[in-house]
Amino acid sequence: MSKEVGITVSKNDNFSEWYTQVVIKTELVDYAPVKGLIVLRPDGYSIWESIKESLDKKLKETGHRNGFLPVLIPESLLAKEKEHFEGLNPEVFWVTQSGNSEIGDRLALRPTSETLAYSLFSKWIRSWRDLPLKINFWNSALRAEIKGTKPFLRTSEFLWQEGHTVHATKDEAEKEVADILELYKKTIEEELAVPVITGKKSEKDKFVGAVYTDTLESLMPDGKALQMGTSHFLGQNFSKPFDVKYLDENNVETFAWQTSWGVSWRLIGGMIMIHGDDKGLVLPPKVAPIQVVIIPIYYSNDEKENVLQTACQIKDSLSNNDIRVHLDDREQLTPGFKFNDWEMKGIPIRIEIGPKDIAKNQAVLVRRHNQTKTSIEMDSLTEKISSELKNIQKEMFDAAKKILDERVVKISQYQQFKEELDNGKMIDCSWCGNQTCEDKIKEETGADLRVIPSNNTKAETCIYCKNSGTTNVLFARGY
Amino acid sequence: MSKEVGITVSKNDNFSEWYTQVVIKTELVDYAPVKGLIVLRPDGYSIWESIKESLDKKLKETGHRNGFLPVLIPESLLAKEKEHFEGLNPEVFWVTQSGNSEIGDRLALRPTSETLAYSLFSKWIRSWRDLPLKINFWNSALRAEIKGTKPFLRTSEFLWQEGHTVHATKDEAEKEVADILELYKKTIEEELAVPVITGKKSEKDKFVGAVYTDTLESLMPDGKALQMGTSHFLGQNFSKPFDVKYLDENNVETFAWQTSWGVSWRLIGGMIMIHGDDKGLVLPPKVAPIQVVIIPIYYSNDEKENVLQTACQIKDSLSNNDIRVHLDDREQLTPGFKFNDWEMKGIPIRIEIGPKDIAKNQAVLVRRHNQTKTSIEMDSLTEKISSELKNIQKEMFDAAKKILDERVVKISQYQQFKEELDNGKMIDCSWCGNQTCEDKIKEETGADLRVIPSNNTKAETCIYCKNSGTTNVLFARGY
Numbered sequence: 001m002s003k004e005v006g007i008t009v010s011k012n013d014n015f016s017e018w019y020t021q022v023v024i025k026t027e028l029v030d031y032a033p034v035k036g037l038i039v040l041r042p043d044g045y046s047i048w049e050s051i052k053e054s055l056d057k058k059l060k061e062t063g064h065r066n067g068f069l070p071v072l073i074p075e076s077l078l079a080k081e082k083e084h085f086e087g088l089n090p091e092v093f094w095v096t097q098s099g100n101s102e103i104g105d106r107l108a109l110r111p112t113s114e115t116l117a118y119s120l121f122s123k124w125i126r127s128w129r130d131l132p133l134k135i136n137f138w139n140s141a142l143r144a145e146i147k148g149t150k151p152f153l154r155t156s157e158f159l160w161q162e163g164h165t166v167h168a169t170k171d172e173a174e175k176e177v178a179d180i181l182e183l184y185k186k187t188i189e190e191e192l193a194v195p196v197i198t199g200k201k202s203e204k205d206k207f208v209g210a211v212y213t214d215t216l217e218s219l220m221p222d223g224k225a226l227q228m229g230t231s232h233f234l235g236q237n238f239s240k241p242f243d244v245k246y247l248d249e250n251n252v253e254t255f256a257w258q259t260s261w262g263v264s265w266r267l268i269g270g271m272i273m274i275h276g277d278d279k280g281l282v283l284p285p286k287v288a289p290i291q292v293v294i295i296p297i298y299y300s301n302d303e304k305e306n307v308l309q310t311a312c313q314i315k316d317s318l319s320n321n322d323i324r325v326h327l328d329d330r331e332q333l334t335p336g337f338k339f340n341d342w343e344m345k346g347i348p349i350r351i352e353i354g355p356k357d358i359a360k361n362q363a364v365l366v367r368r369h370n371q372t373k374t375s376i377e378m379d380s381l382t383e384k385i386s387s388e389l390k391n392i393q394k395e396m397f398d399a400a401k402k403i404l405d406e407r408v409v410k411i412s413q414y415q416q417f418k419e420e421l422d423n424g425k426m427i428d429c430s431w432c433g434n435q436t437c438e439d440k441i442k443e444e445t446g447a448d449l450r451v452i453p454s455n456n457t458k459a460e461t462c463i464y465c466k467n468s469g470t471t472n473v474l475f476a477r478g479y
Numbered sequence: 480m481s482k483e484v485g486i487t488v489s490k491n492d493n494f495s496e497w498y499t500q501v502v503i504k505t506e507l508v509d510y511a512p513v514k515g516l517i518v519l520r521p522d523g524y525s526i527w528e529s530i531k532e533s534l535d536k537k538l539k540e541t542g543h544r545n546g547f548l549p550v551l552i553p554e555s556l557l558a559k560e561k562e563h564f565e566g567l568n569p570e571v572f573w574v575t576q577s578g579n580s581e582i583g584d585r586l587a588l589r590p591t592s593e594t595l596a597y598s599l600f601s602k603w604i605r606s607w608r609d610l611p612l613k614i615n616f617w618n619s620a621l622r623a624e625i626k627g628t629k630p631f632l633r634t635s636e637f638l639w640q641e642g643h644t645v646h647a648t649k650d651e652a653e654k655e656v657a658d659i660l661e662l663y664k665k666t667i668e669e670e671l672a673v674p675v676i677t678g679k680k681s682e683k684d685k686f687v688g689a690v691y692t693d694t695l696e697s698l699m700p701d702g703k704a705l706q707m708g709t710s711h712f713l714g715q716n717f718s719k720p721f722d723v724k725y726l727d728e729n730n731v732e733t734f735a736w737q738t739s740w741g742v743s744w745r746l747i748g749g750m751i752m753i754h755g756d757d758k759g760l761v762l763p764p765k766v767a768p769i770q771v772v773i774i775p776i777y778y779s780n781d782e783k784e785n786v787l788q789t790a791c792q793i794k795d796s797l798s799n800n801d802i803r804v805h806l807d808d809r810e811q812l813t814p815g816f817k818f819n820d821w822e823m824k825g826i827p828i829r830i831e832i833g834p835k836d837i838a839k840n841q842a843v844l845v846r847r848h849n850q851t852k853t854s855i856e857m858d859s860l861t862e863k864i865s866s867e868l869k870n871i872q873k874e875m876f877d878a879a880k881k882i883l884d885e886r887v888v889k890i891s892q893y894q895q896f897k898e899e900l901d902n903g904k905m906i907d908c909s910w911c912g913n914q915t916c917e918d919k920i921k922e923e924t925g926a927d928l929r930v931i932p933s934n935n936t937k938a939e940t941c942i943y944c945k946n947s948g949t950t951n952v953l954f955a956r957g958y
Contacts, residue, residue: 042544065521090578098623099569144577
């Protein structure tokens, strides 16, 4: 493969350029003609489909149902929950014309659907019988990005799901917030092999409309934290202005308790950064559009026929066992070119099959994530590959988890703070709970309070002000 | 059920009002705060998910893959294919502001994605190896509706899929157009139990950018035809302005041949109109969110326990056999109320189970589509219901097909034309091929040439001008 075709920078040398080359050259995405917007090509969309399928199944099993909301929201409605609206305002795309006519009340392109959904919920909900209401929307959100475009991480339109639930009691709503966080964690760790740390956002970084925000944070190889998803307890902050209330069993009118939560295609960006290497993508088997690629190796026409026949048999056998397999029978390309091509695309397993392998009734299996090579018996090939795919998924997660654990460092002296950040670490320390300290740390080191972990240990004195600490927290620079 | 809750007009007396009541009262849809826009509630979205799942599977089996395109298209790009653009212009929503800034080149909300997709295809396609390219997008399209909102049929944003393919040869592209038409027909007839007539649109009614447009037409109970989907042969009409070309096997640069095709949630509207009755929805089993509802019947607490236990057993058994089943165990509601409620919602099968049934080791099965009632043995209940669901699907299609066949009338005298239209018929007649006659007929009767059927029989003299006819065609008034 020529230098132009493959990835031309190393992940360590220029992480940002490496990332861009990987997502573009492996044909996951392309840029759209409007700044800030991207297109998903089939391999990129296929990864989103896998995430969606897995999460959608879990949501349905827990009683959530999908719906559809239009992308246009009138300005008057968006402005109804003022605090929430002001944060979004600079990012909103406005429709002001339809055909050749001006529109009176400007229409916002959905930055998020709380206001629209809750104006409807207030009509739909009458009594306790209608609760809980648990609806999810697979759609896209639009928020104008003024900084440079970064596929999956910073785009003006992004694919996501937004869930919105309404409950009769505070406890039930809080349980939903926690259940969703668990369900997200399971999806991200099991499907994308990306380990996450769960907990709460600080008051400063919570969703403006929420009472509190639960978050899932992961740490990228450049030492920056990436927020992978959020689950908000909205309390009655929206139910009051939007009149979402119900008649309880005693016929008393009561304001409902609400939650909202979402994950976006940003998950794909995190997965690429965590697992990719200098050769390109490394895809976890569960989300790989192709899990196994078969490369036939032959040097004469006689050999070709025999090799292709065996390759086809392997392909059929894998395919019949629900393994996503591709036979690369392109003519005029060398096996070496094909190896590089599929390695760049991150396909988890490569099977090489040539005349010598056939003579020995075996094939060669090469794993993308750790570059190891094994010979496998033809007779047990399908079972062996099935179990290898499971092993690879687990090994990729375990390796990423080990790195994450090593990179979260506990410190008690503020002098060490910046140095450890510069080493690409996430800082585990104590914090007094005052935003002043949080702001000062941000100002002096560039780090945000990413998460107040759920498995909170007893805290010592605040890393910044030395007053007695109320909680231990994680700081890092962020995306 | 009180008059207010149920459907209060008859389908024959006021078809339009009946339709609106059905879609709103059965909680399929609701109106959004912006005129022309609707929301899909879970039962409505679930029908769309069934259609999507069935069609998506067929598309993937035939080598199509999904992608994502942003909703915003720059005006300059939209204007590149002028003819195509002029037709759409009055319906386009324009984004002119982002946050508080004005945008230079206005951004259109996707009315359809030909221009955006093909500007990308021209970058992606280099050689014959890259062909065919067969990509599909499940998204929504936005076209400002000035006439009144009609859920599923006339809305300013609608869910659809748009497929776009590129081929090396004209023949291959034309085969794709025909294959997609078949695949649509199969989906519409087998999933929605709606019979369609396939064929070509006239020059006047084809998609402006196409060489020709294949269509699927169905006939609604009010005598109006509904276009259920289209498949366009684009020839090289777009590949030339958008520079979609490839190097062939002899290294010669060649313009590619293209197709585009789509179906929308309009399919759901057609299905509701065809099958619904005075009591409300009648859903074909394959797309019904709930296929079987179980109503327990008891008059004392002793009976209740026993009946609910049996009802639960039935539910579990059906559920384990992948039947979508719901046990309506709501307290304080009479069985009669529940019967009406689920009939309005169109659930294909109702199972009634009471102490007498249990004593006889049987249950009562009531079919929604033809209101028939049978006793079924408890021991074979699951198998019986599985086969009943298949029967119902088939019977619903057969009944609709019989009606369609009866309502297409062959005439040769123009005097009969308007009279038969007024009887709610679709007119099968000969046509000379001149648009003048087509226009005159439209002017005098309000009917459009809906389709030039594929199974074209030899034609006689033109119904209008009496010149020798070139083809036989179907006219009807349309939605």
